[in-house]
Amino acid sequence: MEIRKIRCKICNFLKEGLILEHYNLKVCLNCFPDFFRKRVDETIKKFKMFTKLDKILIALSGGKDSMSLAKSLKDLGYSVKALHINMEIKDLSNETSLIVKNFCEKENLELKIVNLNDYFTTNLEELSKIAKKPICSVCGSIRRYIMNREAFSRVIVTGHTINDEVSFLLKNLIFWNDDLLCRINPILAEREGLSRKAKPLCLISEEETRSFCEILGIKYVDTPCPYKSKVYDVFKGITLKLNERFPGSLIGFYKGYLKRIRNFYPEKQDNSVLQKCKNCGYLTTAQVCSICRLKEKLLE
Amino acid sequence: MEIRKIRCKICNFLKEGLILEHYNLKVCLNCFPDFFRKRVDETIKKFKMFTKLDKILIALSGGKDSMSLAKSLKDLGYSVKALHINMEIKDLSNETSLIVKNFCEKENLELKIVNLNDYFTTNLEELSKIAKKPICSVCGSIRRYIMNREAFSRVIVTGHTINDEVSFLLKNLIFWNDDLLCRINPILAEREGLSRKAKPLCLISEEETRSFCEILGIKYVDTPCPYKSKVYDVFKGITLKLNERFPGSLIGFYKGYLKRIRNFYPEKQDNSVLQKCKNCGYLTTAQVCSICRLKEKLLE
Numbered sequence: 001m002e003i004r005k006i007r008c009k010i011c012n013f014l015k016e017g018l019i020l021e022h023y024n025l026k027v028c029l030n031c032f033p034d035f036f037r038k039r040v041d042e043t044i045k046k047f048k049m050f051t052k053l054d055k056i057l058i059a060l061s062g063g064k065d066s067m068s069l070a071k072s073l074k075d076l077g078y079s080v081k082a083l084h085i086n087m088e089i090k091d092l093s094n095e096t097s098l099i100v101k102n103f104c105e106k107e108n109l110e111l112k113i114v115n116l117n118d119y120f121t122t123n124l125e126e127l128s129k130i131a132k133k134p135i136c137s138v139c140g141s142i143r144r145y146i147m148n149r150e151a152f153s154r155v156i157v158t159g160h161t162i163n164d165e166v167s168f169l170l171k172n173l174i175f176w177n178d179d180l181l182c183r184i185n186p187i188l189a190e191r192e193g194l195s196r197k198a199k200p201l202c203l204i205s206e207e208e209t210r211s212f213c214e215i216l217g218i219k220y221v222d223t224p225c226p227y228k229s230k231v232y233d234v235f236k237g238i239t240l241k242l243n244e245r246f247p248g249s250l251i252g253f254y255k256g257y258l259k260r261i262r263n264f265y266p267e268k269q270d271n272s273v274l275q276k277c278k279n280c281g282y283l284t285t286a287q288v289c290s291i292c293r294l295k296e297k298l299l300e
Numbered sequence: 301m302e303i304r305k306i307r308c309k310i311c312n313f314l315k316e317g318l319i320l321e322h323y324n325l326k327v328c329l330n331c332f333p334d335f336f337r338k339r340v341d342e343t344i345k346k347f348k349m350f351t352k353l354d355k356i357l358i359a360l361s362g363g364k365d366s367m368s369l370a371k372s373l374k375d376l377g378y379s380v381k382a383l384h385i386n387m388e389i390k391d392l393s394n395e396t397s398l399i400v401k402n403f404c405e406k407e408n409l410e411l412k413i414v415n416l417n418d419y420f421t422t423n424l425e426e427l428s429k430i431a432k433k434p435i436c437s438v439c440g441s442i443r444r445y446i447m448n449r450e451a452f453s454r455v456i457v458t459g460h461t462i463n464d465e466v467s468f469l470l471k472n473l474i475f476w477n478d479d480l481l482c483r484i485n486p487i488l489a490e491r492e493g494l495s496r497k498a499k500p501l502c503l504i505s506e507e508e509t510r511s512f513c514e515i516l517g518i519k520y521v522d523t524p525c526p527y528k529s530k531v532y533d534v535f536k537g538i539t540l541k542l543n544e545r546f547p548g549s550l551i552g553f554y555k556g557y558l559k560r561i562r563n564f565y566p567e568k569q570d571n572s573v574l575q576k577c578k579n580c581g582y583l584t585t586a587q588v589c590s591i592c593r594l595k596e597k598l599l600e
Contacts, residue, residue, distance in 0.1 A: 174542065174546075175549065175552065175553075176556035176560070231545075234542075234545050234546075241537075242474065246531075249475065252474075263564070264560075
């Protein structure tokens with residue numbers, strides 16, 4: 001977002017600040033971080049995501065979204081611990097891990113780093129070949145698995161923004177993926193062996209997380225993952241375009257969908273029959289979960 | 301669409317042709333027009349739009365979509381008459397009317413031309429100011445009104461393509477316009493004083509209507525209307541991008557929506573209470589229709 005001379009709606013001073021078109025609001029650089037934190041807190045309360053009594057595990061990738069969320073949760077007084085998963089992607093992962101480590105030290109935030117090779121003896125490219133799935137999809141499965149394994153009774157919190165949520169919603173509408181459409185929700189209830197999951201940035205845009213990090217001097221990784229799905233890129237592009245042309249449209253679209261979801265899908269709930277994986281206990285639709293099956297294939 | 305050397309799936313010759321990615325089909329330039337006409341006819345039958353016993357009135361704007369539709373309906377043996385509405389937009393309308401006239405003469409197609417000043421004593425810009433509505437919206441209302449007045453008992457047929465239908469659907473999803481979403485349909489039943497309306501190109505893309513016209517040497521107007529809504533342009537752009545990146549996605553999305561519409565909006569139908577305008581008899585929600593109100597304001 002461009003920095004301009006504005007009259008701040010919060011402190012009423014004429015200062016350098018941002019024009020948040022989707023809120024129809026001008027905020028100075030000084031007031032913005034607090035405004036951001038309040039938005040995060042309001043979202044947590046609006047969707048009853050968790051309280052200050054809950055223990056939180058934030059998935060900290062090192063990007064602007066999860067970094068701004070971690071900082072906000074800490075500042076707001078939530079009981080938060082960070083989990084960083086190093087997927088051993090060359091030229092990217094080690095630099096990222098260092099940025100995350102420095103951030104957590106500075107912020108006095110408890111951090112656990114897990115490496116892909118704590119779970120697997122080979123890299124993502126090999127695992128993708130063995131699983132016969134795109135790297136991005138295998139990586140996602142593994143990260144979700146590790147998060148659940150490392151969460152214990154903590155609520156898992158991720159930095160998905162309104163841009164992510166709308167990209168996902170749009171993609172699944174265009175391709176009518178009803179099984180996913182009926183489950184869209186910024187909070188996922190816990191189930192035996194799976195932690196509760198929440199997305200406190202679900203109403204906040206990536207422009208805002210970027211501004212938050214930049215104003216507070218939080219270093220973050222901006223290099224896109226070399227394995228990022230191109231399909232996802234198309235929908236992210238559409239989302240950016242919509243946000244630019246119709247400020248506020250993303251939030252309206254997403255909230256409107258959440259309001260209609262039970263009318264659109266009255267019977268469909270997350271009622272897939274899951275059972276415990278007989279190897280590791282992770283909830284799965286099969287007898288053995290996809291991660292254990294991948295491990296088995298690796299040994300063949 | 302790019303013309304390439306291909307093996308035609310229809311005649312099996314190695315010839316210059318088109319790759320229709322959304323059908324996963326290669327067709328030579330010779331076979332394409334017939335393939336196009338068949339698609340039009342299949343769509344008419346699939347949605348039970350009309351039969352060869354019905355009298356059709358095609359709204360012929362002079363663009364590639366309505367021109368390719370008029371030619372196809374004529375060639376397929378439907379009983380079709382054309383209506384061209386000259387909205388008196390400078391530098392555009394007279395040139396367009398001439399192209400339409402020449403086309404209809406060549407194709408031996410009965411044509412009626414109506415001018416804006418047959419109905420109003422002033423131009424669109426003035427009417428927009430008086431109605432306090434964007435030009436594009438006033439123009440649409442007037443054209444719909446004229447079409448209905450000129451249709452008598454004919455089925456009104458328009459050249460809306462899959463790009464138009466998906467742009468409209470997407471726009472109304474993003475802004476959650478339920479009153480319009482619940483009525484999306486390529487065929488609108490007739491009501492007292494309003495003709496049945498059908499869109500036989502609803503499963504055909506603009507790339508195809510362009511190719512059809514170019515292969516058959518049909519001259520059409522390609523200049524965009526100077527008053528075209530910019531909002532609409534954004535959604536048209538998104539639609540083009542989706543079609544390019546995911547061939548077939550537009551048709552899948554649209555058909556999928558039609559399949560789900562009664563689940564999504566079970567009660568909502570087109571049940572707005574309409575009555576006859578006490579001046580002209582046109583169906584309206586008020587006592588006097590918007591067009592007669594506009595005429596009254598013009599006299600004030």
